[in-house]
Amino acid sequence: MELSKRLKAIADMVTPGNAVADVGCDHGFVSIYLCRSHIAPKVYAMDVRPGPLERAKEHIQAGGFCDYIETRLSDGVEALCPGEADTLICAGMGGRLMMKILSEGEGKIRLMKELILQPQSELALFRRYLREHGLHIVQEDMIKEEGKFYPVIKAVPQNTAGQAFLGEPGTLTEERRQRLEDAFGPFLLAAKNPVLQEYLRVLEQRNKKILSEMDAGRDDRERQGQDVRQKKESRRQEIEACLADIAECLLLFEK
Secondary structure: OOOOHHHHHHHHOOOOOOOOEEEEEOHHHHHHHHHOOOOOEEEEEEEEHHHHHOOOOHHHHOOOOOOEEEEEOOOOOOOOOOOOOEEEEEEEEOOHHHHHHHHHHHHHHOOOOOEEEOOOHHHHHHHHHHEEEEEEEEEEEEEEEEEEEEEEEEOOOOOOOOOOOOOOOOOOOHHHHEEEEEEEHHHHHOOHHHHHHHHHHHHHHHHHHHHHHHHHOOOHHHOOOHHHHHHHHHHHHHHHHHHHHHHHHHHHHOO
């Protein structure tokens, strides 16, 4: 069984020897890989959906890993006992859902050593949530697979590592620096991650296209009501601000 690049990046961030809670385990491929590769001595493969969990059970049995992987029907970490796992894996879901899982299971998650997270949406909001809840990012990667970009974040519940900083001291306001790091990842930016650079270029072209389409419809806007015009102008300002942030980040790759 070959893991996809995205799933392999998640598994490779797990500290060897840790017991793992694989939340949203889907068909159990990451759980099996961790045991087969002797990375994790014990894995709790959990999913809120009975169907995928049943498929995971079948794959675990077929691989002969029943002594090492325990499946549990669970909403987030609800079925996990405090202290059972050292590592939380939470991947393949939207940022808001992941934030809900982290919030509802906060007491158990605070007892863990590390969180391996792969949010699929609302990345700036998600990174801000981690920062504001004392979950410190210590490692990041970004994978491109089948035309899609996937960030992978490793965070710890204790401040055991220094934060990566964007740019030289004094070159950016603290507010803007934090906004850029939340949006694009402090460690990805500091490392000048090449996949992030490609992602920034794609995002830049996408936003420029939106602006071009808005300009093409300018005559129609003039005939629309004031509320509609105000909303569209607000949207234009958001896109222009995003493009300015992207340009600032792309400058890093030229230094």
